[in-house]
Amino acid sequence: MFDQQQLPERPPRAGNGPTALDGLLVIDFTRVVAGPACTQMLGDFGAEIIKIENPDGGDDTRAYEHAEIGGESAAFLSLNRNKRGIALDLAVPAAREVARELIRKADVVVENFSGGVMKKFGLDYESVAPINPLLIYCSISAYGRTGPFASRPGFDPITQAESGFMSLNGFPDGPPVRTGPPIVDMATGMAAGNAILLALLARQKLGRGQHVEVALFDIAMAMTGFYGMAYLINGQNPGRFGNSPSGSPTVGVYEASDGPLYMACANDRLYRRLVVEVLDRPDLITDPRFATRKARSENKERLRAAIAEVFATDRLENWMMKMKQANIPVGYLRTVEEGFNAPEARERQRLNRIPHPTAGWVPNIESPLSMNLTPAIEPVAAPLLGEHTRDVLRETLGYDEQRLAELAENGVFGSGRRSG
Numbered sequence: 001m002f003d004q005q006q007l008p009e010r011p012p013r014a015g016n017g018p019t020a021l022d023g024l025l026v027i028d029f030t031r032v033v034a035g036p037a038c039t040q041m042l043g044d045f046g047a048e049i050i051k052i053e054n055p056d057g058g059d060d061t062r063a064y065e066h067a068e069i070g071g072e073s074a075a076f077l078s079l080n081r082n083k084r085g086i087a088l089d090l091a092v093p094a095a096r097e098v099a100r101e102l103i104r105k106a107d108v109v110v111e112n113f114s115g116g117v118m119k120k121f122g123l124d125y126e127s128v129a130p131i132n133p134l135l136i137y138c139s140i141s142a143y144g145r146t147g148p149f150a151s152r153p154g155f156d157p158i159t160q161a162e163s164g165f166m167s168l169n170g171f172p173d174g175p176p177v178r179t180g181p182p183i184v185d186m187a188t189g190m191a192a193g194n195a196i197l198l199a200l201l202a203r204q205k206l207g208r209g210q211h212v213e214v215a216l217f218d219i220a221m222a223m224t225g226f227y228g229m230a231y232l233i234n235g236q237n238p239g240r241f242g243n244s245p246s247g248s249p250t251v252g253v254y255e256a257s258d259g260p261l262y263m264a265c266a267n268d269r270l271y272r273r274l275v276v277e278v279l280d281r282p283d284l285i286t287d288p289r290f291a292t293r294k295a296r297s298e299n300k301e302r303l304r305a306a307i308a309e310v311f312a313t314d315r316l317e318n319w320m321m322k323m324k325q326a327n328i329p330v331g332y333l334r335t336v337e338e339g340f341n342a343p344e345a346r347e348r349q350r351l352n353r354i355p356h357p358t359a360g361w362v363p364n365i366e367s368p369l370s371m372n373l374t375p376a377i378e379p380v381a382a383p384l385l386g387e388h389t390r391d392v393l394r395e396t397l398g399y400d401e402q403r404l405a406e407l408a409e410n411g412v413f414g415s416g417r418r419s420g
Contacts, residue, residue, distance in 0.1 A: 007363055010352040013378045019046025020374040024200075025396075026108040027099075028052065028083065029123075031059040033156065033182050034216065035112035035140050036079035037189025042108070042196070043082030044367040044376045050102060050392055051080065051383065055087040055414025058385040070359025077362055077382045085383030086392050087413050090121050095412040101397050103128045103135065108196055112140035115150040125211040135209040136199040140192050144215040154216060156182040163220035168227055171242040188219045249296060249304035250274065253333060256316035260333040263323070268293060270328060277326040278319070279310045356381040389413055 024047040028039040036051075036059070043049040053059055064075035088095040100123065103109055109128070111118050118124040118139075125137040139145050142154025157178045160166040165184070170177035195212040203209055221228065227238040243262070244252035250265040265274045275284040284290045284306060289299040296303055311319060316332075323330040334342060345351060349366065356362040367376045393399040399407075407413065 007351055007353040010354050010364060010379060011349075014375050018374060019377055020371060021045045021047040024048065024108065025106045026050070026110065027102050027106045029109065029111040029113065029118070030140065031112070032061055033075075033079060033185035034188040034192065034214075035110055036061070037186055038138070038140070038192040038196070039083065039110055040079055040081055041190070041193045041367070041369070044369070044379070045371070045374065046377055047108075049083040050388075050396070051083040051085045052088050052090075052099065052102075053085060053385060055089050055386060058085075058087070062385065069362055070356050072356070072359070072362070072382060072384070078365065080382035081364070081379050082377060083380075083383055084388040084392055085386060086389040087386030088389075089411060089414050090123075092411050094407060094410050096121050096123065098393065098397070098407065098412060099123055100128065100131065104131050105396060106132065106135060107200070108136045108138065110138045110140070110192065110196070114153055115141060115145060129209070129211075133208055134203060136196055136203065137209065137211045138192055138196050138199075139211065139213045140188060140215075141213070142216045144218070145213055149217075156185040156216065159184050159216040159220040163217055163224065164228070165220045165224055168224065168238060168240060170240045172240050174240070176240065184216050184220045184223070187223060188214055188216050191219055249300040249307065254308055254311045256311055256319050257314060259316040261311075261316060261319060262331050262333050264329040266329075271296075273326045274323075274328055278322045278328060279307065281306070281310060354379050354381050357384060357387070386413065 021042060024042070026039055026042055026047050026049045028035070028049050028051040030036050030039060030051075031053070039047075039049050039051070051059075057063065059076060059080070061075040061079060062073055064073045067074040069077070088098060090096055090099065099121070103123065111123075119127070125135075125139070129135060129137070141150070142159060143149035143152050154162075157166075160169075160178050160183075161176070166176040166178055168176075169179060192212075192214040195214055199210050199212050230236070231238060242252070248266065250271055251263065253260050253262055255261075263274075265271055272285060275281045284303070288295065290296050290303055320330060320332070332338070332342075339345065340351060352364050352366065353361045354364045362381050364379055364381075366379075369376065390404055393404060393407075
């Protein structure tokens with residue numbers, strides 16, 4: 001069990017210099033995973049993210065069931081750090097006008113509604129570009145914003161299935177398996193962040209904004225990588241190979257006498273080191289069945305059985321020591337609990353805790369991006385629903401108390417709801 005009380009407080013940001021995205025204003029209409037992952041990355045490095053949510057429940061991930069603390073779900077907390085949250089009911093005309101005023105001041109808009117929703121609200125790129133020609137407007141969807149599939153709803157596992165990506169995951173004698181974490185969503189979020197940054201660079205050169213799009217299906221297809229490319233070259237449909245790419249006998253999971261390890265011994269030089277220096281089986285080189293890469297591939301089941309038999313004779317720590325001494329790529333096969341308690345996580349300062357208005361504090365997983373001159377900002381926990389509505393409208397749009405009261409009366413912040 002992970003001891004939450006032992007999480008260190010997040011150390012202060014190194015240096016007092018600028019952030020990479022100082023002064024960048026992002027209006028965030030996203031929810032669930034891909035869009036929030038994108039805007040969180042921008043927020044981590046100094047962009048001001050104003051997250052707009054429906055007052056009736058907000059982002060769907062607020063209600064996800066994995067775990068909760070302080071009334072907020074693990075999913076929402078993991079994807080919405082460093083954002084200011086406001087609640088607007090876009091079904092109310094006055095709320096749409098508030099959104100347009102925010103967009104008028106923005107550098108970037110990010111949205112991942114179903115096709116046609118932003119157009120229905122008059123907030124699509126074509127509608128708002130005239131009031132802000134420098135705007136970078138990023139749309140994230142399952143199948144793109146144009147063409148016959150634009151209106152299809154889609155989610156990470158659907159695009160994993162339809163693109164062929166899922167067919168590569170799992171074991172040869174079993175069904176295709178989706179990845180546990182929503183890898184297509186997360187990769188789409190990273191790609192959207194890259195597209196936005198590219199568009200900002202282009203704006204510096206060209207003096208104008210643009211509409212950029214990222215689709216989950218496109219990302220899933222791209223992530224088939226060299227397996228997809230091999231199919232295009234040789235016409236052979238690639239199959240599943242479990243933990244051993246292409247059925248390699250020297251890549252994958254092996255069992256020591258007291259636990260598993262994952263080995264990636266993928267070339268001749270490493271193979272020779274493995275069988276001579278670690279396994280003490282030089283016959284696995286001299287035997288013609290295993291002397292060359294091609295021969296090993298043709299006899300992979302026999303070779304794998306021979307290697308497994310040796311690993312089973314000794315304890316995990318002894319094998320890890322021998323393989324590290326021989327510089328063989330190897331790792332512990334850890335659970336999430338073991339990984340989060342591992343020395344690598346501790347030494348790389350991946351985990352800490354940060355303040356939260358209802359929980360007191362919440363766990364935090366550090367941004368994986370490191371910049372020595374413009375490091376990530378000191379993280380602020382994901383906002384409560386509508387937490388910053390009034391502050392944002394006062395500070396960003398200059399609204400006074402009378403204007404805020406009128407908007408509240410008109411249901412802009414939700415019926416019967418008092419936003420913070």
